[in-house]
Amino acid sequence: xxxxxxxxxxxxxxxxxxxxxxxxxxxxxxxxxxxxxxxxxxxxxxxxxxxxxxxxxxxxxxxxxxxxxxxxxxxxxxxxxxxxxxxxxxxxxxxxxxxxxxxxxxxxxxxxxxxxxxxxxxxxxxxxxxxxxxxxxxxxxxxxxxxxxxxxxxxxxxxxxxxxxxxxxxxxxxxxxxxxxxxxxxxxxxxxxxxxxxxxxxxxxxxxxxxxxxxxxxxxxxxxxxxxxxxxxxxxxxxxxxxxxxxxxxxxxxxxxxxxxxxxxxxxxxxxxxxxxxxxxxxxxxxxxxxxxxxxxxxxxxxxxxxxxxxxxxxxxxxxxxxxxxxxxxxxxxxxxxxxxxxxxxxxxxxxxxxxxxxxxxxxxxxxxxxx
Amino acid sequence: xxxxxxxxxxxxxxxxxxxxxxxxxxxxxxxxxxxxxxxxxxxxxxxxxxxxxxxxxxxxxxxxxxxxxxxxxxxxxxxxxxxxxxxxxxxxxxxxxxxxxxxxxxxxxxxxxxxxxxxxxxxxxxxxxxxxxxxxxxxxxxxxxxxxxxxxxxxxxxxxxxxxxxxxxxxxxxxxxxxxxxxxxxxxxxxxxxxxxxxxxxxxxxxxxxxxxxxxxxxxxxxxxxxxxxxxxxxxxxxxxxxxxxxxxxxxxxxxxxxxxxxxxxxxxxxxxxxxxxxxxxxxxxxxxxxxxxxxxxxxxxxxxxxxxxxxxxxxxxxxxxxxxxxxxxxxxxxxxxxxxxxxxxxxxxxxxxxxxxxxxxxxxxxxxxxxxxxxxxxxxxxxxxxxxxxxxxxxxxxxxxxxxxxxxxxxxxxxxxxxxxxxxxxx
Numbered sequence: 001x002x003x004x005x006x007x008x009x010x011x012x013x014x015x016x017x018x019x020x021x022x023x024x025x026x027x028x029x030x031x032x033x034x035x036x037x038x039x040x041x042x043x044x045x046x047x048x049x050x051x052x053x054x055x056x057x058x059x060x061x062x063x064x065x066x067x068x069x070x071x072x073x074x075x076x077x078x079x080x081x082x083x084x085x086x087x088x089x090x091x092x093x094x095x096x097x098x099x100x101x102x103x104x105x106x107x108x109x110x111x112x113x114x115x116x117x118x119x120x121x122x123x124x125x126x127x128x129x130x131x132x133x134x135x136x137x138x139x140x141x142x143x144x145x146x147x148x149x150x151x152x153x154x155x156x157x158x159x160x161x162x163x164x165x166x167x168x169x170x171x172x173x174x175x176x177x178x179x180x181x182x183x184x185x186x187x188x189x190x191x192x193x194x195x196x197x198x199x200x201x202x203x204x205x206x207x208x209x210x211x212x213x214x215x216x217x218x219x220x221x222x223x224x225x226x227x228x229x230x231x232x233x234x235x236x237x238x239x240x241x242x243x244x245x246x247x248x249x250x251x252x253x254x255x256x257x258x259x260x261x262x263x264x265x266x267x268x269x270x271x272x273x274x275x276x277x278x279x280x281x282x283x284x285x286x287x288x289x290x291x292x293x294x295x296x297x298x299x300x301x302x303x304x305x306x307x308x309x310x311x312x313x314x315x316x317x318x319x320x321x322x323x324x325x326x327x328x329x330x331x332x333x334x335x336x337x338x339x340x341x342x343x344x345x346x347x348x349x350x351x352x353x354x355x356x357x358x359x360x361x362x363x364x365x366x367x368x369x370x371x372x
Numbered sequence: 373x374x375x376x377x378x379x380x381x382x383x384x385x386x387x388x389x390x391x392x393x394x395x396x397x398x399x400x401x402x403x404x405x406x407x408x409x410x411x412x413x414x415x416x417x418x419x420x421x422x423x424x425x426x427x428x429x430x431x432x433x434x435x436x437x438x439x440x441x442x443x444x445x446x447x448x449x450x451x452x453x454x455x456x457x458x459x460x461x462x463x464x465x466x467x468x469x470x471x472x473x474x475x476x477x478x479x480x481x482x483x484x485x486x487x488x489x490x491x492x493x494x495x496x497x498x499x500x501x502x503x504x505x506x507x508x509x510x511x512x513x514x515x516x517x518x519x520x521x522x523x524x525x526x527x528x529x530x531x532x533x534x535x536x537x538x539x540x541x542x543x544x545x546x547x548x549x550x551x552x553x554x555x556x557x558x559x560x561x562x563x564x565x566x567x568x569x570x571x572x573x574x575x576x577x578x579x580x581x582x583x584x585x586x587x588x589x590x591x592x593x594x595x596x597x598x599x600x601x602x603x604x605x606x607x608x609x610x611x612x613x614x615x616x617x618x619x620x621x622x623x624x625x626x627x628x629x630x631x632x633x634x635x636x637x638x639x640x641x642x643x644x645x646x647x648x649x650x651x652x653x654x655x656x657x658x659x660x661x662x663x664x665x666x667x668x669x670x671x672x673x674x675x676x677x678x679x680x681x682x683x684x685x686x687x688x689x690x691x692x693x694x695x696x697x698x699x700x701x702x703x704x705x706x707x708x709x710x711x712x713x714x715x716x717x718x719x720x721x722x723x724x725x726x727x728x729x730x731x732x733x734x735x736x737x738x739x740x741x742x743x744x745x746x747x748x749x750x751x752x753x754x755x756x757x758x759x760x761x762x763x764x765x766x767x768x769x770x771x772x773x774x775x776x777x778x779x780x781x782x783x784x785x786x787x788x789x790x791x792x793x794x795x796x797x798x799x800x
Binding site: 179352 | 678679680720721722723724726728
């Protein structure tokens with residue numbers, strides 16, 4: 001194998017796969033990336049067996065070939081190379097020679113046939129989605145993904161297309177068992193059977209999707225191959241193994257009879273909660289909300305530090321009550337709601353509470369209060 | 373300035389308390405045993421000891437040594453009550469009282485001189501009060517540090533008062549066998565004997581580099597011990613002291629070898645651990661189980677750390693079973709232990725899912741019933757035909773207030789024990 005490539009292009013390509021490559025693995029080959037030169041392009045592939053990312057880049061290929069090289073070292077090398085054309089030549093026994101101007105590196109790789117195969121995708125199987133929609137929906141849910149690996153069915157975002165009276169809606173749901181967040185977006189086109197049934201996209205894959213959508217708006221292709229989800233944007237293909245588990249029936253978690261409704265200005269509430277949370281700690285995470293008339297008294301107290309209180313004007317005409325929340329949970333929702341005001345819907349201080357924007361139905365969060 | 377440390381060790385504590393409670397037992401050979409089926413003698417009165425009755429003997433062994441031996445089933449509440457009263461007396465002389473176990477404590481009286489006089493005066497006063505008010509005797513050791521104070525109190529039993537003054541330390545250590553030092557167990561003593569070290573004085577003079585090579589980081593500490601050096605402070609035992617682990621273990625009524633039976637006891641232990649954790653509002657991430665086999669010598673401990681904090685008995689049990697399944701149970705099991713550590717003192721965040729909330733509510737309701745009517749009054753169906761329930765053990769970490777705890781990990785993993793973590797188990 002022998003090819004020449006622009007240093008910046010190569011660096012960006014290598015940067016993209018750093019998040020995929022396993023840092024600590026029992027399979028050394030997974031710390032490597034597969035580099036394949038063919039025709040006039042270079043393909044770079046990384047996988048941790050759960051998530052795989054393939055990118056295609058223009059290169060001057062003299063001889064076709066495949067090789068795997070340590071992802072981190074190659075990235076470190078290319079990062080420090082002068083901004084000139086890089087020549088990349090594979091030699092006997094999987095050695096690789098990288099030259100750039102007057103710099104020369106010889107590094108050892110591993111044979112490419114040991115690299116695990118990643119599912120190949122036909123474009124026909126894919127449907128189209130707007131990158132900006134996906135990005136927004138991931139932002140509105142990913143904060144609630146459960147990090148406890150023993151609850152593997154919660155280690156991702158449940159994604160499904162639902163039929164409503166307003167047509168098809170794409171739903172994304174994440175929960176860690178204490179709070180739950182649902183994002184909704186309009187969906188047009190024909191949903192494939194997987195999406196109608198619902199799939200769990202793994203956490204790591206979700207963060208990679210987010211990175212791809214962060215690169216710019218536009219259409220991307222989305223679909224399924226075997227038990228993996230596939231996402232394509234331009235020359236980049238992302239493949240992720242779906243979480244094999246049953247996501248809890250989230251519709252049963254959404255309380256139906258929460259008729260004590262508080263309308264609060266979002267920005268002000270964020271600042272107030274942030275201030276009150278200063279006195280909360282590992283041990284005392286809770287902040288207290290005492291709601292009465294058109295005011296809410298937010299307070300926190302910490303036996304080791306002291307106490308704090310703040311009043312905020314809100315709209316409320318129900319009976320007075322108090323409720324306690326983990327400040328983090330409240331902040332996470334408020335940060336991703338985009339509206340001027342939020343609606344907080346309560347039943348009582350012991351039941352799940354709803355937080356939604358007042359002006360759109362793109363987000364609905366359910367938070368379980370703490371015991372008083 | 374030299375510190376002045378008192379070590380107070382109650383003599384034949386459980387047996388003496390029983391003799392005080394029941395005058396018929398006074399002056400007679402008495403052995404206190406646990407309430408389980410197959411227990412051992414935990415304490416015997418001095419009258420019994422003169423016949424050769426020893427702690428750890430089976431009841432029949434005790435009877436063989438002393439046919440008149442009176443067997444009394446221990447009553448934990450009596451002992452903890454007495455212990456609490458004694459500790460309260462000690463605290464009148466100094467706030468620096470480190471409760472070491474139910475019948476031992478260290479007092480730092482360095483700064484008590486102006487108010488109460490010399491350490492000897494304090495020791496005499498305490499001994500008199502404990503005898504007058506509770507009818508119990510104790511041995512007191514006075515020395516410049518905890519290591520030597522404990523050594524001193526051991527020198528004269530019962531009812532002793534031994535002082536190791538700073539200028540006599542060297543001379544005393546020349547004649548003390550290394551095994552008498554708190555922290556040097558039988559195994560370590562044997563290893564040191566192989567190096568030709570028998571007395572503390574020899575240990576103190578032994579080349580530090582050889583000790584380091586042989587014993588690693590504890591090498592230098594061993595040499596210091598031989599020289600009678602111990603800088604560990606007397607740490608006042610606070611009521612709200614945060615414990616590091618919550619554990620229970622139990623010696624089984626008979627050796628068991630089926631998985632089914634082991635599981636039943638694991639569930640019971642998990643419930644005991646979970647209940648205590650819930651009572652004190654703590655959750656833990658690390659679960660360990662401890663298995664001792666019938667041969668008395670082989671034991672295994674395994675632990676795992678979870679991603680989330682738990683205190684529900686069911687969750688502890690599930691983790692314990694997973695650990696058990698990773699063990700090779702090669703022979704019948706004699707003792708089982710379950711321990712929760714990596715604790716977090718945190719307010720409870722209920723679950724979003726109604727099903728899990730019901731579990732939490734159920735546990736709370738069960739706990740409330742059991743708090744009122746006694747342990748295991750409401751419990752898991754699979755435990756119904758378990759005969760003995762509850763551990764009959766006073767934990768070595770027993771404290772007058774707060775969570776009683778037992779750190780399995782701590783007591784198993786350290787080969788050298790500083791006075792702060794060496795204590796003996798009182799099995800009732």
